[in-house]
Amino acid sequence: MKINPAQLHAIKPLRPGDASAQQQLDDAQEVKETFRTFIGESFFGQMMKAMRSTQDKPAYFHGGHAEEVFQGQLDQTLAQSMTAASADTIADPMFRQQFPKQAELLRRAETNSSAGLDDLQQLRRR
Numbered sequence: 820m821k822i823n824p825a826q827l828h829a830i831k832p833l834r835p836g837d838a839s840a841q842q843q844l845d846d847a848q849e850v851k852e853t854f855r856t857f858i859g860e861s862f863f864g865q866m867m868k869a870m871r872s873t874q875d876k877p878a879y880f881h882g883g884h885a886e887e888v889f890q891g892q893l894d895q896t897l898a899q900s901m902t903a904a905s906a907d908t909i910a911d912p913m914f915r916q917q918f919p920k921q922a923e924l925l926r927r928a929e930t931n932s933s934a935g936l937d938d939l940q941q942l943r944r945r
């Protein structure tokens with residue numbers, strides 16, 4: 820495939836111009852959630868697959884192809900549940916290493932949004 824340099828000016832970025840601070844924060848949050856889902860489901864999915872491969876099929880009570888399909892769906896559902904429950908302990912350190920700019924942006928937003936004692940004075944009763 821040959822690339823014609825004269826045609827490169829027609830390529831437009833997905834989001835023209837500089838992104839606003841809120842847009843950058845939303846993008847970083849989306850990257851983090853996608854990364855957590857990918858890492859968690861990949862890790863737990865492979866773990867479930869390895870666990871299933873250690874057991875032989877039973878001689879008399881095997882459900883055939885239907886059981887194998889159901890087990891695959893069950894393993895996927897279990898991997899999603901385990902990801903939701905514990906992906907932060909596995910994926911967050913990897914996220915901070917792979918995406919340092921987004922991790923720093925999210926950390927700053929989290930510290931800025933956390934309410935302190937000074938904010939409680941604004942909640943007076945009328």
